[in-house]
Amino acid sequence: MGLLSRERIVAGDGFNRWLIPPAALAIHLCIGQAYAFSVFNLPLSRTIGVKAPASGDWKLTELGWIFTLAMVVLGLSAAFGGKWLERVGPRKSGVVAATCWGLGFLVSAVGVRLHVIWLIYLGYGVIGGCGLGLGYITPVSTLIKWFPDRRGLATGMAIMGFGGGAMIAAPLSEILMKRFAGPQSVGVAETFVVLGCTYFTAMLFGAFLFRLPSTGWKPAGWEGPRAARSLVTASHFSADQAIVTPQFYLLWCVLFLNVTAGIGVLGQASPMIQEVFKGRITENAAAGFVGLLSLFNMGGRFVWSSASDFLGRKRTYSVFFLLGTALYALVPITGKLGSVVLFVACFAVILSMYGGGFATIPAYLADIFGTQFVGAIHGRLLTAWSAAGIAGPVLVNYIRQYQIDHGVEKAAAYNVTMQIVAGFLFLGFLCNLAITPVSDKHKPWSDDDGNQP
């Protein structure tokens, strides 16, 4: 039995399952750095000029592809790595994720030092992206197996860490860049090295803390899914079985629409509040607005996901979509009224539900398809996040630019965007409404069949 083998990490009797959430958090707090990558964009645009961009320095448009590439590879690696994760277990998967994430930073540091951008695309984008994808699904699958009675709470704890990771990384990166910057350097390469080594170590800690419950293990006093909860199955569907059901595609649309609605706006939050409340909101205050949204994004992941254990997943998503539709439709009115408080409040709630949507989806998948292969199914579903990561910002920017080019004032240009996004959320509501238990014609997985899952 190798050190990283699945069999080695089956927990003995009496193992305290509350050791698993910190292991999950250790991983998600590290990979959550991805949402703070933008702090490097301006410094990277002056690696030659140092004080200001000089000839030969990278443009922001070139640098923007680093994050986009990482998000695309996240989705692909989660989709392809999910089945492998279920087969090899979370320790091996966690170690591979840690290695990819850490190595991605180190390769990128070389790219910065040699001023070769494709090395950064390869490092952070591809290698780091693999670390992101594997790192994202590894803890979630393990948590659901240990907390089948409180799936929303469990996934909320892990995925809250992803939001929290950006909160740690943004100020930490700025402190490190300041420490390492000098007359000849913007300090990015050195910062990448420190972050890569730190994240590798922290993620290894998490990976080695993971255990798997033994076959048939249940929390004390829990008898299994209640029959009254009709959407919650007692069976298990493999990833290959799940993707031929309409439920998978409806859930894909649910995640895609929820993320598209939030992600495009998240990227525009700072310029948007400054343009809507011109002269009243400074750049610093706008940065404060973005900080506040991050807090609600993170908090929503835990709060909404935990609440879904009581409300039910379908009802929780109905709230996201209906309340979200109403709030997006309300945003232009808050601008017209000149109410910063209402504007901020609308977005705070919207962002909490954006985070909540991410955190609740694995529990929803576990309810529909069972817990045994949820890691693999979740991995495939995350392609919706990658798609939304491209579609969301493109859509929001395109609609806004189209209106400005046709003479609409900047502040008003967001209004139509908000209404279109509200429409997306209503579409999401309809997709969610259509979700039913998997029909009997889809046979669940059974190891009696001798099939590989």
Added chain:
Amino acid sequence: MPGEQKSQTDRIADWGLVIVAWSLVSLPLAWGVLMSLKKAAQLFAPHQ
């Protein structure tokens, strides 16, 4: 041994390990949250 009840000492050690693990992840998270709160406070700063 399988099926055997854990002793009081073992249970205390277990929970001690849980507390240590939670503290290790909570401290950086709390720092990050504080930094975000500090940044968010700029939105409500009177001079803006």
